[in-house]
Amino acid sequence: MADRAAGAMSLPDDWPAHPDLRLSLNHMGTFDWDLDNGLLHLDQSALDVFDVTAEEFDGRPQSLALRVPHGEAARLDGLVTQALRSGSSSYGAYFRIRCRDGSLRWTHTQGAVRRDVRGRPHRIIGIVRDATQELADSSARIELDAERRRQTSVVESTTAALAHARTVQDVIDVLKDSHGLERLGATSMVMGLLEAGRIHLVAEGPEGSFVPGTRYTRVDEQYPMSEVIRTLAPRFIESKEDFAESYPRLWPHVRGLGITSAAYMPLIAQARPIGALGLLYSDKTGFTSEERNLLVALGSSIAQSLQRAVLFEQEHDLAEGLQQAMLPRRIPSVPGAQIAVRYRSARLGRDIGGDWYDVIPLPGGRVGAVIGDVQGHDTHAAAVMGQLRIVLRAYAAEGHTPATVMARASVFLHELDTDRFATCVYAEADPTTGVVQVVRAGHMDPLRLGADGETRRVTVSGGMPLGLSAEFGRLEYPVATIELDPGETLLLYTDGLVERPGTDLDDGLRALTGLIRNGPRNLQLLADRLCEESDERAGEDDVALLLLRRHGVAAAHAGGRLQQHVAQNDPEALASARHMIWAAVRAWGAAERADEIELAADELITNALMHTDGGAIVTARVLPGVERRLRVEVEDRSTALPRRRDAGESGVSGRGLMLVDRLADIWGVESRGSGKCVWCEFAVSDPVAAERAPA
Structure with missing residues (x-):
């Protein structure tokens, strides 16, 4: 007994330790919540757990919204409300808080519900403590890992969808339609492409959010897209105040959109910037290191797809321009x-x-x-x-x-x-x-x-x-x-x-x-x-x-088309061709020029039969138009072109084309592949118009 008493005399003066010291050393704090007045008291240890100072906390639970994310606050509020309504004397819950550096930390709270004689709750007394180490291997930690996997899957699924994008608009549509941004928590996005030293805005944020004067901006201007392209580093805007202070020209236009934070990433492909991507958030402040890494990875994937899309459009425009240049310019x-x-x-x-x-x-x-x-x-x-x-x-x-x-x-x-x-x-x-x-x-x-x-x-x-x-x-x-x-x-x-x-x-x-x-x-x-x-x-x-x-032209105006093949040494075919010309002239109302037409045609046929090998094809037709013309064509297989020359000393040869030149209004020669065609035309009256003319 004496030895035990002697040992007791050697204990420290502050033994046993004060409860406040015990709590603070174990990262625990206490709170007292007066439900009637809505006041919440936090001791210093509890303030440390929430990572707030005494000056930042005014005794109202709403003041902790800066540290408790919206989703966590809603879940915790629902659990407390259920305990109060069900008559429970206590409750406990794990939830996450967001620290000053943007990281998330698991916290545990335990509260005892005090009720009056009628059973109405009027006070909650409890503790809050840092539960990070405790949940390292617990189901809450598994839930956190699942959240990370979910966010990673967003990047993977978005990257897979971007693999099929062929144009810049395809890339924009994938980002907007894949719900990837929504799963990442972003409200909207903006995207700009670097073109000749300027940033061309190709995708805006929410409808009606376009800022005048930002369709094209310079790289040296004070805008977040310009900054990330200049520095080639991402820019994370963690609060409204950060936005307003860093970009005073842009903030007045963004203030009314409810934006609380933003992340801007340079889009870099082959070690050079090609544009910038901005993600805008509501109900979010700060970014964890995991979120930052995730967004940087997303920006890299988008940059590669965007570069492929730009190259595709350039190559397609080049090929299409070549195609168009080789098609007829006019018909x-x-x-x-x-x-x-x-x-x-x-x-x-x-x-x-x-x-x-x-x-x-x-x-x-x-x-x-x-x-x-x-x-x-x-x-x-x-x-x-x-x-x-x-x-x-x-x-x-x-x-x-x-x-x-x-x-x-x-x-x-x-x-x-x-x-x-x-x-x-x-x-x-x-x-x-x-x-x-x-x-x-x-x-x-x-x-x-x-x-x-x-x-x-x-x-x-x-x-x-x-x-x-x-x-x-x-x-x-x-x-x-x-x-x-x-x-x-x-x-x-x-x-x-x-x-x-x-x-x-x-x-x-x-x-x-x-x-x-x-x-x-x-x-x-x-x-x-x-x-x-x-x-x-x-x-x-x-x-x-x-x-x-x-077109629906009248038969009388179209005239017709008659054709006859004349073989060499075939007098009957020659006579038939001459008769065809005679009949055509009279049938098509050209009797006033019958002699001229028949003589010129006869000369062309004779020349073809005399000066070429093989026969000839004789065609007669009327060409419609403002001035009706009767055309006679004689086609043969010789490629030698006829020429007009003076008659010889005998006076027999050389007069054919001279006669045609004098008789016809116009004549000419056309190459016809393996041969040629000699033709002449005569202006003739329109019999239909003549009949309609007043006497």
């Missing part, structure tokens, strides 16, 4: 016909293809219409297309027949230094007579549109695609001849107009037929409607189309 007017052409590049895919159209004026009022598609979807396809279009145009203008035009174009493509082939349709139309000759090289059949909207397919036997037919020695291209009535339309198109993902080509043709049937009658509006439908599908192939409509 010539064709008497007796109306033409509409359209081209649309693919809305998907990096490059454009080799689709093209062309309209080629031909002698005698005829016109050549071309639609084609070079294999592939890249700039090489567009370059091959440009060469092939020019060559095909040259062959047609030389006067070759449609089949010969196709064959020679195929040989050219085969000999070109390329492995590409092309499909094509070439139609040679005479608006005066309505006769159209069509050849097809591995392409889709044209469509014939009636004046009533009824659509029929023009069946053309066709040959192999250009390039392949020359490679395999199969240069035969059958010619299909149709006759367009006044008001009828011929539609040439590439497969991008009818191809639909997941459907047969016939289904696409049926859909196109229905679209034409219900579409506008105006040719230009119809062409626009067809392209709009293609744009809505956003297909992976280009679209080119050509519409040629024959």
